[in-house]
Amino acid sequence: MAQYERDAKEGRADALYNLGLAYSTGQGVGVDMVAAHKWFNLAAVRGMEAAKSWRNQLATEMSNGQIAEAQRLAREWLTIFKH
Secondary structure, eight states: OHHHHHHHHTTOHHHHHHHHHHHHHTSSSOOOHHHHHHHHHHHHHTTOHHHHHHHHHHHTTSOHHHHHHHHHHHHHHHHHSOO
16 A cells, blocks of 8 residues: 555556555455545546546445545645646
């Protein structure tokens, strides 16, 4: 996880996607749909098509409030780590 987080800070779409997978499936971390949506959204912004599909699937299982929170967190992350 630490390596994915370091690579994500460098703007690597594959790392962002892998963080989304980890949080959506609980691999190495607890399942967190808001965090997963955030990471998939960030990977999708960088052109990763698979991340768009995962993000859209997660959204069907989330409340509007959870989606809004994930989007807020993604915007916040982009403000901090401008790539």
